[in-house]
Amino acid sequence: MTADRSLVHIAIHAAFIGALGFLPLVSLPIMGGVPITAQSLGVMLAGAMLGPVRGALAVLLFLFIVALGVPLLAGGRGGIGVFYAPSVGFLIGFPVAALVCGAMMRVLRSQPIFTATLVSSVVGGIIVLYAFGIPGIAIMAETSLPGAFAGMLAYLPGDILKAFATAAIVGAVERGRPDAILSRQ
Amino acid sequence: MIGLYLEKRSPLHLVPAGWKLLALALASLVLFPLRDPIVLLACLAVSLSGYALLGRQGLAALRALRALALILAFVLGLHAVLGSFQTGLLVALRLATLFLLASLITLTTRMDDMIDALRPVLRPATWVGLSERRLALAIALVIRFTPVIVDMGSRLQEAHRARSGRKGHVKLVAPLCLQALNAADHVAEALAARGGAAPELAGEPGGTGRLEGREGDADQMDTNR
Numbered sequence: 001m002t003a004d005r006s007l008v009h010i011a012i013h014a015a016f017i018g019a020l021g022f023l024p025l026v027s028l029p030i031m032g033g034v035p036i037t038a039q040s041l042g043v044m045l046a047g048a049m050l051g052p053v054r055g056a057l058a059v060l061l062f063l064f065i066v067a068l069g070v071p072l073l074a075g076g077r078g079g080i081g082v083f084y085a086p087s088v089g090f091l092i093g094f095p096v097a098a099l100v101c102g103a104m105m106r107v108l109r110s111q112p113i114f115t116a117t118l119v120s121s122v123v124g125g126i127i128v129l130y131a132f133g134i135p136g137i138a139i140m141a142e143t144s145l146p147g148a149f150a151g152m153l154a155y156l157p158g159d160i161l162k163a164f165a166t167a168a169i170v171g172a173v174e175r176g177r178p179d180a181i182l183s184r185q
Numbered sequence: 186m187i188g189l190y191l192e193k194r195s196p197l198h199l200v201p202a203g204w205k206l207l208a209l210a211l212a213s214l215v216l217f218p219l220r221d222p223i224v225l226l227a228c229l230a231v232s233l234s235g236y237a238l239l240g241r242q243g244l245a246a247l248r249a250l251r252a253l254a255l256i257l258a259f260v261l262g263l264h265a266v267l268g269s270f271q272t273g274l275l276v277a278l279r280l281a282t283l284f285l286l287a288s289l290i291t292l293t294t295r296m297d298d299m300i301d302a303l304r305p306v307l308r309p310a311t312w313v314g315l316s317e318r319r320l321a322l323a324i325a326l327v328i329r330f331t332p333v334i335v336d337m338g339s340r341l342q343e344a345h346r347a348r349s350g351r352k353g354h355v356k357l358v359a360p361l362c363l364q365a366l367n368a369a370d371h372v373a374e375a376l377a378a379r380g381g382a383a384p385e386l387a388g389e390p391g392g393t394g395r396l397e398g399r400e401g402d403a404d405q406m407d408t409n410r
Contacts, residue, residue: 002373004373004377008369008376009369010323011327011369014323018331022331023338023339041358045362049362061324061327065327068324069188069190069294070296079189079292080287084280084283086256086280140280141259143267147263147266147267151263165358172362180366
């Protein structure tokens with residue numbers, strides 16, 4: 001993979017994360033009045049497909065463009081304001097989640113792709129992401145950690161579904177374009 | 186894809202982007218320890234007056250910030266459940282003030298000024314060999330490709346609806362991903378055909394080797410396929 005191809009793949013994945021926020025493809029049933037966004041699906045996909053470094057770079061590129069004022073976050077949000085919302089911990093956790101997800105894919109390279117992606121998405125996209133997001137809520141909204149955790153429980157089923165979706169999608173992409181799963185090469 | 190920038194002449198547009206970002210950082214430092222609801226209300230009024238300064242368009246932009254209402258409802262709801270409603274009100278006031286201030290900066294700062302102001306943050310990226318040219322290309326690609334991928338997604342959805350009569354499905358993300366990857370290949374090919382996003386410019390030391398590098402890139406791409 002040349003540096004230029006690598007750059008284009010990173011950019012396309014960043015655009016993919018943005019596009020998922022606009023498509024109602026993955027709008028899961030609304031729970032507790034808080035819509036579940038597909039964007040963390042994009043983060044899991046970036047890590048699982050691009051590997052740790054490129055995956056994290058794709059997410060960082062996405063966040064940088066959001067900070068510049070392009071409304072790429074779900075619901076047409078963007079600008080610096082999004083970094084002042086209680087969910088800022090999740091935004092900070094996004095690149096780390098992609099990094100860990102990609103690294104787990106490397107570790108589980110010899111496992112079947114569905115299992116490897118599922119485990120990587122759960123560890124990177126749920127455990128690591130929540131480890132950043134929940135303290136973020138606790139600090140920004142001045143709640144206790146258990147309180148913030150309780151507030152997040154409504155999202156957990158959706159995120160588990162997203163991990164399964166990531167595994168199914170990466171499996172399908174591997175059949176069509178094995179060369180695009182950079183994390184397993 | 187349209188940014189959130191508001192084309193207008195106002196005193197806020199004239200302030201350099203770096204100063205605005207610095208002011209925001211200072212405001213967050215000052216606001217976090219504040220516990221007096223009346224002072225916080227005054228701060229909220231100050232940030233709202235910034236929108237009033239932008240005239241009718243500013244007030245329209247304010248109405249467009251529905252996300253804020255959702256955030257505040259989440260915070261108030263969480264505190265109501267936890268039995269600390271007063272803290273919830275303080276937090277909601279502070280978050281609203283900071284969110285409105287930050288959004289005000291985005292509204293009144295052009296995107297290239299913002300990139301210039303954020304350049305120090307980007308410096309670590311140049312240590313790992315990412316030149317500003319490549320970063321600019323990456324930003325342009327993302328902004329160009331997001332609507333393209335959204336469009337691909339809506340087509341897939343329409344086709345799916347025509348076949349099954351049902352709305353979109355998560356399964357459609359897989360073909361969408363494949364289509365986006367094919368598009369990525371076309372872009373990479375087009376880029377290679379134009380000499381690539383070469384970080385070094387002609388005339389720089391080693392600039393003579395550029396043509397060879399170009400062919401080398403193309404060869405490498407062939408072996409990768």
